[in-house]
Amino acid sequence: MKARTKLWFTEEGKTVMGAGRAELLRIIEEEHSLRKACKKLGISYKHAWMMLKKMNEALGEPAIVTVRGGKNQGTFLTDLGRKMLAEYDTGKQFINKTIEDETAWENLSFKLSARNQLPGKVLEVEKNELVCKITIEVEPSTITSVVTKEAVEKLDIKPGDRIYAVIKSTEVMVAKPTNEKSR
Incomplete structure (x- = not known):
C-alpha cells in the first residue's frame, strides 16, 4: 500500500490550481501553444x-x-503563472518528502486515529509564496505539516508557539489554542 495526497490552491473558497491545471500550465510553458x-x-x-x-x-x-501573429506568436505563462507553477511544484515536493519518510511516525509509539490532536511546539516555519512547511516537535519526535501561507498568517504561527497537530486520515492540520498563552 502507498500513501497518496492531493494538493490544490484556493483563493476565497475558489479553486485556483490543482494537479490538472498545474499540468496544463507546465505543458503550455513547454509547447507555447494551448492547442498542443x-x-x-x-x-x-x-x-x-x-x-x-x-x-x-x-x-x-x-x-x-x-x-x-508574427514570428513570436503563441501562448505563454505570465510571471504569475510561472510563480504559481513553481509554488505548486515546491508544495508537491514538500508533501512527497514527508510521505516518503517511513521513519517519521516510528517514534510516536502509539496508534493514530482520525481524531488525534497532538500537542507540540513549532520548531520552524518555512514560508513560500502560497504554502508553508511547519516543523513541529511532538515528544519524542518531530512531524512536518504543509499548510497554506494564508492559514499560517491567520493563525500567526511562528517558531516557539504551542500548537496542536490534528491528524486526519488524509492530512495533518494545525490548530493554535486561543485560551492558552504560548509557553
Whole structure:
C-alpha cells in the first residue's frame, strides 16, 4: 500500500490550481501553444480554456497570455503563472518528502486515529509564496505539516508557539489554542 495526497490552491473558497491545471500550465510553458497542450493532455480546447478562465477569475489576473501573429506568436505563462507553477511544484515536493519518510511516525509509539490532536511546539516555519512547511516537535519526535501561507498568517504561527497537530486520515492540520498563552 502507498500513501497518496492531493494538493490544490484556493483563493476565497475558489479553486485556483490543482494537479490538472498545474499540468496544463507546465505543458503550455513547454509547447507555447494551448492547442498542443490540449492534444498532449487529451482534453478539449474548450475544457482547457474554461480551466484557465476559472483560474484567472480566482486570481484576478491572468496566468497565461496569448500573442497572435508574427514570428513570436503563441501562448505563454505570465510571471504569475510561472510563480504559481513553481509554488505548486515546491508544495508537491514538500508533501512527497514527508510521505516518503517511513521513519517519521516510528517514534510516536502509539496508534493514530482520525481524531488525534497532538500537542507540540513549532520548531520552524518555512514560508513560500502560497504554502508553508511547519516543523513541529511532538515528544519524542518531530512531524512536518504543509499548510497554506494564508492559514499560517491567520493563525500567526511562528517558531516557539504551542500548537496542536490534528491528524486526519488524509492530512495533518494545525490548530493554535486561543485560551492558552504560548509557553
